[in-house]
Amino acid sequence: MIDLAHRNGNVRELMDDPGADLAALRRTYGQFRLVNRLVARWRRMYRHEIRPRLSAERETTLLDVGCGGGDVARALAGWAERDGLWLRVTGVDPDPRAYAYAVESADGRPAVEFRCCASTDLVAEGRRFDVVISNHLLHHLQERGLTMLLADSEFLARRLALHNDLVRSPIAYAVYHPLSRLAGSESFLRTDGLRSIQRSYRPAELAAGLPEGWRVESVFPFRLLLRWEAVDA
Numbered sequence: 001m002i003d004l005a006h007r008n009g010n011v012r013e014l015m016d017d018p019g020a021d022l023a024a025l026r027r028t029y030g031q032f033r034l035v036n037r038l039v040a041r042w043r044r045m046y047r048h049e050i051r052p053r054l055s056a057e058r059e060t061t062l063l064d065v066g067c068g069g070g071d072v073a074r075a076l077a078g079w080a081e082r083d084g085l086w087l088r089v090t091g092v093d094p095d096p097r098a099y100a101y102a103v104e105s106a107d108g109r110p111a112v113e114f115r116c117c118a119s120t121d122l123v124a125e126g127r128r129f130d131v132v133i134s135n136h137l138l139h140h141l142q143e144r145g146l147t148m149l150l151a152d153s154e155f156l157a158r159r160l161a162l163h164n165d166l167v168r169s170p171i172a173y174a175v176y177h178p179l180s181r182l183a184g185s186e187s188f189l190r191t192d193g194l195r196s197i198q199r200s201y202r203p204a205e206l207a208a209g210l211p212e213g214w215r216v217e218s219v220f221p222f223r224l225l226l227r228w229e230a231v232d233a
Contacts, residue, residue, distance in 0.1 A: 002198065004170050009142055009199055013192040016140070020188070022097065027187040029069030029101045035189070040135055040164060041219060042072055046079050049162060050131060054085035063129040063156060065119045065149070066137040067091030070102030070112070077111045087111060090129065094118045119152040132157040138165040138226065139200040143209070150211055153228060163226040164219075168200040172222040 015025055036042065054060050064073040073091035080087035091114045093099055099116035106112055132153045141149060153161040166172065176197065180190035203224050206216045210226075217225045 002173065002194075004168055004173060004198065007168060007199065007201060007205065011195050011198050013140075013195050013199075014188040015192055024187050025097060026101055028189050028192070029071075029098065029105075031187055031189050032069055033071040035193075036071055036135065037075070039223070040072070041223060042075060042135070042164070043079070045162065045164065045225075046076055049160070050076065050087075051080070051083065051085065053131065053159065054080055054083070054087055056084050056086060059086045059088055060131070061129040062087060062089045062131040062133065063119075063122070063127075064089060064091040065132060065134040065153075066140070067093050067102060067114065068098050068135075070098075070105055070114055072133075072135045073102070073112055073114070074105070074107065074109060077109055081109075081111065089113070090115065092117050092119065092122065119149065119156065123152050123155050127156060128158055129156055130159050132161040134163045134165075136165055136196065138163055138206075139196055147211075150214060150226075150228070154211075154213070157228065157230070159230050161226075161228040165224055165226070166196055166200040167218070167222045167224050168197055168202055169222050173197050 014020055015028055050062070062076060067073050070091050073089045077087060077089045089112045091102055091112065093102065094117060096116050099114055102114040106114065137149070138146065149163070173194065176193055180193050201224070203216045203218050206224065206226060210216065214226060214228050217227060219225050
């Protein structure tokens with residue numbers, strides 16, 4: 001029986017293994033596009049959080065930290081383009097396998113750039129962006145990594161930072177368990193999805209250790225949003 005009363009930060013996701021089967025990993029990146037569209041609520045966040053900050057006359061820059069296969073970065077750029085708004089998106093991931101997949105899947109969009117690096121590298125370069133986001137990154141991080149991400153986000157974001165992730169829940173686990181079989185056995189989506197839920201935080205767990213200026217919000221269903229906004233944003 002899986003214990004979901006406590007976060008299991010020690011269980012490792014298959015895709016984080018440097019020796020993971022590359023074909024299965026790439027298939028998993030491809031499946032993330034559908035999964036994120038179904039459960040990650042980025043379309044809603046684009047409408048309510050990002051689009052109101054965009055302009056047709058002035059460029060807005062957005063950084064996607066830990067962008068994986070790049071589907072969220074491409075989706076945001078595409079929605080802004082269709083709305084006639086000027087959004088330039090940079091997706092970064094320190095995993096060269098994710099970077100390679102993201103570049104290959106970029107569809108030639110000039111408003112999307114991918115780099116193989118971490119947020120700390122951008123801080124060292126002195127880079128700044130109007131908006132900083134991440135998707136399903138928080139549960140990969142232990143306390144030190146989470147602290148570093150939030151500090152990096154405050155430096156990198158001129159206006160807004162949004163970190164979107166799962167909430168650990170027995171109901172979420174029970175719902176995902178049978179549905180994940182549809183992913184098939186030739187990707188990591190089933191195993192890693194269940195492990196992601198085990199690794200995920202609950203809102204109260206994150207709220208207890210947040211630096212000043214950050215707040216955590218519950219998002220239906222089984223999601224949380226970690227938010228920071230510049231005082232003069």
